[in-house]
Amino acid sequence: MTSATDGSAPAVLDPEVARYLEYVRVEKRLAARTLTLYALDLDRLAQFAGQAGVPLLRLxxxxxxxxxxxxxxAGRSGxxxxxxxxxxxGFFTWAARQGxxxxxxxxxxxxxKAPKPLPKALPVDDAVRLADYxxxxxxxxIEARDAAIVELLYGCGLRVGELVGLDAQPSAEAQRQGRGWIDLDAGEAHVFGKGSKRRSVPVGTAALGAVRTWLEQRPQPFGGAGSARLDAALFVGRRGARLTAQSVWARLRQRGQVAGLTTPVHPHMLRHSFASHLLQSSGDLRAVQELLGHANITTTQVYTRLDFQHLAQVYDAAHPRAKRKPE
Known part of the structure; x- marks a missing residue:
């Protein structure tokens, strides 16, 4: 079998490979491009077999x-x-059926396995700028609503589904339907996460202040808190209906742009930032796990890689021995 170096199918195929390709062409009606890729991959296999001194069907x-x-x-991805x-x-499955x-x-x-990419977190200064903007x-x-959204996502590490599932007031119906609420007096957010698991998260001073400001303004366009036009949701749109996750994504992206952030911001990035910044300051992985609502601590451990990345950057920037000598 000869190799193709220009991306086209090999000119000469092993007879059994040629039979297999004809089979899949007729039986599976594969596109010409797919057949070419199959041929190239099987040509690669034949080359490996030749280098090993083993017939193709004896591998x-x-x-x-x-x-x-x-x-x-050689650098090929997983x-x-x-x-x-x-x-x-697929080739050897066919060959086995043929005996x-x-x-x-x-x-x-x-x-x-391909290495899992690190979650993207904002630098502390950028996260604070986004919240303060x-x-x-x-x-x-709109500004009061969006400010409260950012404070809860970044200050509490909420998932966007948990955020839009919050009601303005606690109720038995909300709990039955898996909707959360914020207890302003206790400074806690009660949310229902994945698997309808309920957890309580402390709400910081800045977030509490932002939520109170929003609650004061929330009913104004609808004629008051008792208006039939106003949904029970904590966060609503201009028509009074519960805000959707897609709307939160769009508002965050826009807010990040006008605030001058170079990185496109999305809700889960603020959750990552919450976890990473908290871990950098406290080093308490178990507490971060509880706050995020992770069932398994291995899920939370990815943030230790982010933390090490941060420490490595600090070391490279500050330690005399980390600085390369001029050549």
């Missing part, structure tokens, strides 16, 4: 794992390897 799981390790060390393995697995191999050597081989000439009603 074992050990050979396949070695080929995976070679591709990974996702790319997974796609290649999928093509190989050409005793079993599928790719069946139990998995691609390397007051848009000049903006509608005071």
């Amino acid at each position: 074992t799981s050990a050979h396949i794992r070695r080929f995976v390790a070679q591709m990974h060390s 996702r790319g390897i997974a796609l290649i393995l999928s093509g190989w697995r 050409l191999v005793p079993h599928n050597p790719v069946q139990d081989v998995r691609a390397p 007051e848009a000049p000439g903006d509608d005071p009603w």
Whole structure:
């Protein structure tokens, strides 16, 4: 089998590979581009087999794992390897049905796991600037609402679903339907998170002040708190209906832009910022887990990587031994 170096299908195919490609072309009616990719991946497999001195149909799981390790060390991503393995697995499944191999050597081989990306958190200064920002000439009603939203997301680490699920007042109906509320006197937010699990989160002074300001202005466009036009929700739109998660996303992005932040802001970024900044200051991973409502502490441990990243930046910027000598 000859290799294709220009991205086209190889000119000469192993006879069994050619039979397989004809089978999937006819039976599965694959597009020409997909067939080309299958051919290239199987050509790669044949090259590996040739380098190992083993016929294509005599490859074992050990050979396949070695080929995976070679591709990974050469820089191919876990996702790319997974796609290649999928093509190989289909070929050997067909070959086993044809009686050409005793079993599928790719069946139990998995691609390397891709490293999980770190959650994006704002620097402390940017988070504070976003919370403190007051848009000049903006509608005071909208400004009061958006300020309270930012304070609760960043100050309490709420999920956006938990935020829009808050009611202005506690009620038995709200609890039955899994809606939360804020106890201003106790300084606590009672929310229903994933799996309808209820948790209580302390609400800081700044957030309490923002919520009180918003509650004073919230009923004004609707003729008062008892208006039939006003939903029970804590956060409502101009028509009095409960604010949607999509609306919160849009308002945060706009607020971040006008506040001069270079990073597009979204609700979960403020939750990440809450966790990261709290962990940097306290180092108490278990407390952060409870505040976030994570069922498993391993979910919270990702923020220790963020914390280390922050410490590494401080070290690089401040420690004399971290500074590179001029060449």
